[in-house]
Amino acid sequence: MNKVICDNDICTGCGVCYNVCPVKCITMEYDEEGFLFPIVNEERCIKCNKCKEGCPSLNELTNKNYEKPIAIGCWNKNQNIIEKSSSGGAFAAIAEEILKENGVVVGCVMDEDLNVYHTIANNEKELEMMHGSKYLQSETRSVYVDIKGLLDGGKKVLFTGCPCQVAGLYNYLDGESYNNLITVDLICHGVGSKKFFDMYIYEMNKKYKEKVTKISFRSKKNGWRKYTTKISFITRSDIYISAIKDLYMSCYLQRAIYRKSCYQCKYSRLPRIADITIGDFIGIDRKQIDKKSYQKGVSVVLLNNKKAESYFENIKTKLNWVARPLQEAVLSNDNINKTSIMPECRKNILKDNGSAKQLRDKYCKYKFRVHVANFFGEDIVIFLKKVVRWLKT
Numbered sequence: 001m002n003k004v005i006c007d008n009d010i011c012t013g014c015g016v017c018y019n020v021c022p023v024k025c026i027t028m029e030y031d032e033e034g035f036l037f038p039i040v041n042e043e044r045c046i047k048c049n050k051c052k053e054g055c056p057s058l059n060e061l062t063n064k065n066y067e068k069p070i071a072i073g074c075w076n077k078n079q080n081i082i083e084k085s086s087s088g089g090a091f092a093a094i095a096e097e098i099l100k101e102n103g104v105v106v107g108c109v110m111d112e113d114l115n116v117y118h119t120i121a122n123n124e125k126e127l128e129m130m131h132g133s134k135y136l137q138s139e140t141r142s143v144y145v146d147i148k149g150l151l152d153g154g155k156k157v158l159f160t161g162c163p164c165q166v167a168g169l170y171n172y173l174d175g176e177s178y179n180n181l182i183t184v185d186l187i188c189h190g191v192g193s194k195k196f197f198d199m200y201i202y203e204m205n206k207k208y209k210e211k212v213t214k215i216s217f218r219s220k221k222n223g224w225r226k227y228t229t230k231i232s233f234i235t236r237s238d239i240y241i242s243a244i245k246d247l248y249m250s251c252y253l254q255r256a257i258y259r260k261s262c263y264q265c266k267y268s269r270l271p272r273i274a275d276i277t278i279g280d281f282i283g284i285d286r287k288q289i290d291k292k293s294y295q296k297g298v299s300v301v302l303l304n305n306k307k308a309e310s311y312f313e314n315i316k317t318k319l320n321w322v323a324r325p326l327q328e329a330v331l332s333n334d335n336i337n338k339t340s341i342m343p344e345c346r347k348n349i350l351k352d353n354g355s356a357k358q359l360r361d362k363y364c365k366y367k368f369r370v371h372v373a374n375f376f377g378e379d380i381v382i383f384l385k386k387v388v389r390w391l392k393t
């Protein structure tokens with residue numbers, strides 16, 4: 001039987017064990033549901049226990065961050081950046097500063113074969129690929145080893161990723177504190193299955209008779225709040241699909257295809273794990289922002305400690321920003337402080353047979369009223385709800 005480092009239900013696939021093993025006898029492999037897990041070659045294992053000692057799911061970090069971080073609502077002053085970003089472009093402002101200070105940015109990219117992984121950006125061109133949310137798990141590969149090398153050499157490093165990956169980095173660094181490291185975690189509700197994503201891409205290639213070369217899950221063609229998937233090909237023009245019709249996003253948004261550990265995530269809570277937390281500020285008081293800017297995207301930034309507060313001083317000129325009560329951010333964004341709940345359909349959807357379309361239609365098709373609400377937009381829906389309430393009184 002294969003040596004188990006930690007239980008599959010809590011393993012986040014962070015890859016620390018793979019990075020820490022002194023004899024390199026661990027490989028990270030996709031399981032039948034489409035998630036990465038460590039596989040140990042028992043014959044080569046020297047039983048040093050380093051993988052277990054480094055595993056964040058077995059060894060929880062103590063965290064001195066603020067229980068009540070400072071909440072900021074912001075949107076980038078550069079419209080091109082806003083267009084490329086999933087929210088208000090907070091990430092770009094944070095990342096550009098570290099490059100200016102001759103440091104590097106470590107974050108997630110999707111290559112033209114649609115593989116999603118963490119890599120290191122040394123300049124603005126390399127940073128380009130990191131913009132935008134990729135809603136499946138980013139492979140960390142050997143990034144923790146690389147980061148430690150850079151930090152020890154005195155380089156400034158900005159690490160961005162899902163909170164479990166930030167926890168992974170801290171565990172890999174084994175409590176050593178570095179002034180030249182700054183971390184950013186995303187507010188995260190979960191990562192989707194690579195198996196389901198690959199099925200979806202296979203069906204898209206077939207349907208459009210051409211290879212898909214790029215997916216943007218949060219195109220702003222129809223505005224920030226109407227999630228739209230943009231699919232690019234080699235020669236044919238881009239197509240745009242509303243997320244509630246898109247095979248992958250409709251299952252992802254209904255939380256049906258997440259990694260099991262996401263339903264018991266230790267990091268969707270306060271205090272947050274990273275120095276800075278970023279996400280969508282859906283519930284920002286609308287009086288704080290003009291309608292046009294809201295429709296393009298607003299970021300929430302949580303400053304979780306003193307280091308984050310002083311870092312924000314250096315980047316705030318790039319942003320339109322306003323301090324907001326923490327509660328305003330938490331109320332509209334469950335996953336700041338709550339873990340996603342597993343829906344009933346998650347138990348079977350990734351085990352069942354069928355195409356992505358058949359599985360979506362069987363488990364995750366949106367009801368007609370959701371399509372109607374999506375078509376008209378949330379402002380009209382809120383208005384109609386108010387009218388109905390008023391008529392009832």
Ligand SMILES: Cc1cc2nc3c(=O)[nH]c(=O)nc-3n(C[C@H](O)[C@H](O)[C@H](O)COP(=O)(O)OP(=O)(O)OC[C@H]3O[C@@H](n4cnc5c(N)ncnc54)[C@H](O)[C@@H]3O)c2cc1C
Nearest residue numbers: 085086087088089090091107108131132134160189279280
């Ligand atoms: C899997 C996932 C789930 C999320 N869930 C929520 C949520 O529940 N609520 C919420 O408010 N926000 C959520 N976000 C964050 C949100 O979608 C934006 O990524 C975030 O607000 C940053 O947007 P931005 O405009 O500042 O910059 P962008 O340019 O959009 O940010 C890009 C940043 O995201 C990182 N990134 C992209 N994809 C991944 C990935 N797969 N794994 C790790 N890092 C990645 C990049 O490295 C870069 O740091 C989620 C993001 C991801 C990737």
Ligand code: SF4
Nearest residue numbers: 021045046048049051
């Ligand atoms: S016990 Fe040591 S050698 Fe064996 S897999 Fe874990 S880290 Fe590698």
Ligand code: SF4
Nearest residue numbers: 011012014015017055
């Ligand atoms: S270190 Fe990360 S990938 Fe390895 S077993 Fe622990 S949680 Fe899983």
Ligand code: SF4
Nearest residue numbers: 163164188190262265
């Ligand atoms: S929900 Fe938690 S376990 Fe899942 S990817 Fe996000 S941080 Fe990691």
